[in-house]
Amino acid sequence: MIGSILVVDDEEIVRNSLRQWLELGGFEVWVAGGAPEAIEAVRKAAPDVVLTDYRMAQRSGLDLMRDVYRIDPDIPVVMLTAHGDVPLAVAAMREGAYDFLQKPYDPELLSAVMSRATERRKLKRQLRQLANRVAAPDSINVRLIGLSKSVAAIRASVLELAAHDRSVIISGETGTGKEVVARALHDYGSRSSAPFVAVNCAAIPAELFESELFGHEAGAFTSARGIRIGKFEHASSGTLLLDEIESMPLSFQAKILRALQERVIERIGSNKLIPIDVRVIAAAKGDLAAESRHGRFRSDLYFRLAAAEIHLPPLRERGNDVLLLFEHFADAAAKAVGRPLSPLRTDDLDALLAHEWPGNVRELKNVAERYALGIAATGRTVGEILRRGDNGDVAHRSLADRVSVYERTLIETALRDSDWSITAVTEQLRLPRRTLNEKMAKYGLSRSRREDL
Structure with a gap:
């Protein structure tokens, strides 16, 4: 089993459809028809991810998210929204939602988002375990952080x-x-x-x-x-x-x-x-x-x-230690300046895992501290920080780096010009949909970032 997901939607057909698809993908799935039932499930079972519709008859997905975070702030909440609710979903992400998907959703993209969200939940658990192990200042675990x-x-x-x-x-x-x-x-x-x-x-x-x-x-x-x-x-x-x-x-x-x-x-x-x-x-x-x-x-x-x-x-050879170290350094930096730490979103995680980290842990710490400060001049998202950090003398970059910059620019321009129509971009660039999704993940491009580009 990859992880457990609580699906919340007041339409039974939608709930069952989501449940069937996610179970085929290897997830354990529970369903709830509204916020009260969902909150009871969260208290009893503590799912890895909550996937909720934004608009529901009794209480909205945003209200549900706030209730979930009062119980456990580490559970990622993903919103399902209609096209007209995108601004509301963006606002929800500012309050801490992990990500949002527009209806009708792309099943493969849904599975990918759920996989990353459950991975984040596991990472949070590992961070808590690490925090318990490093309670003593002289613990070897706080000196040499990593689970690899x-x-x-x-x-x-x-x-x-x-x-x-x-x-x-x-x-x-x-x-x-x-x-x-x-x-x-x-x-x-x-x-x-x-x-x-x-x-x-x-x-x-x-x-x-x-x-x-x-x-x-x-x-x-x-x-x-x-x-x-x-x-x-x-x-x-x-x-x-x-x-x-x-x-x-x-x-x-x-x-x-x-x-x-x-x-x-x-x-x-x-x-x-x-x-x-x-x-x-x-x-x-x-x-x-x-x-x-x-x-x-x-x-x-x-x-x-x-x-x-x-x-x-x-x-780059330490796998999810990248995420663990980033969370550790960012959390420490946020506490040092007395400000809350913005939760990492899907494209932030993608950007962290896709980056080659030529400067290794030293570079990662620098990026984490800049992220924790959240200053517009240095970038507020991981992708922005990494891109701005790479804007040095292009003439001294490797061929692979220059090709990556050019490829990202082409995709970003096509997305903007087509108003983020994935179908239009695949046709324009003659790319299979799966390949485009992978490249968007690699370069930190998602619909949730459309206002930032």
Whole structure:
């Protein structure tokens, strides 16, 4: 069973028609002839989704939605409306309706909307479970958020490796959370009360590496007016993260290797050996083993660092973790500014899942925070935010990105010019209806957005 749906309509023929179609699609379906009966069903059974007609004899779908949200604000409510009720349905969405469909509805589109709505309901349940698990501020679940198998494995590795004092290499694309994982390894280990020091190797000029990491004595060179304590000493008894270690010059890698082997360093301008007690964690954007095989990174240093390795997958490979993380970051941002968080709609979810997230979790957090603020200048919907965030120098985009921008523009223009007649657009662009629906979902285009385009 995909999920449970409560269908509410005061016309028995419509109720039965909806029930038959949705049951064929694998849903468990309950029906109600009006708001009072529907509210009783919500209290007793807690359906995953409520699908209700807007106009009913006793109470409207909008009144029903308000009652449902008083019982459980996480149940998605989808409206069925006649063509003339579209402005009312848009107003309902501003109050929190998940989506609306016009009569006569497209059965396949109905199934797709119900599937996404039940997925959202499951996501909300997962968020609540996560919130219960992260009630303690130091919980590993709030550090490394996700329900995918890959993230669960990473959490287990962190807890296991934190108990040891071995060096660790963390690999992953930019923005996947390498420093977050490194910090967790430190905080859950025996060195947690000592300093955690992060060094971005890509930001240090080659001639300053030795001074930055090992320190220098006063007068060691022209600008050395006093003693400088290097990062190795500063991290004494704690953890030193060498981020983007693949950027470290080969000439300096030998000195790092010696420091790790001998457990001593020398400040520039001094002959005194200074013992060091520090756990070293290295982070790399690429495959450090491959870099060492090709001579771009010292293999002996790689093997010294690689007592253990953790690979962080890109966000695009983490499935619904995208939605979970977005809700987490957006909710935190909304609470920080003291404003309610607008519920995600169908095309918002589509846009989140369709995006490639080249900036990974870092990019997602930025988009979530902008969504929570809801500022028109940066976009109020996920699709708008992503499109405006992509409006950089087109000349530097990939061919695939440029084709996507062009394709979206063509579809959006055709929809606007035809007053959102799907039939007219399929004929104009010579696209099968299913293909058009998929592309509209990909680019965050839906009838509910017609006023925004």
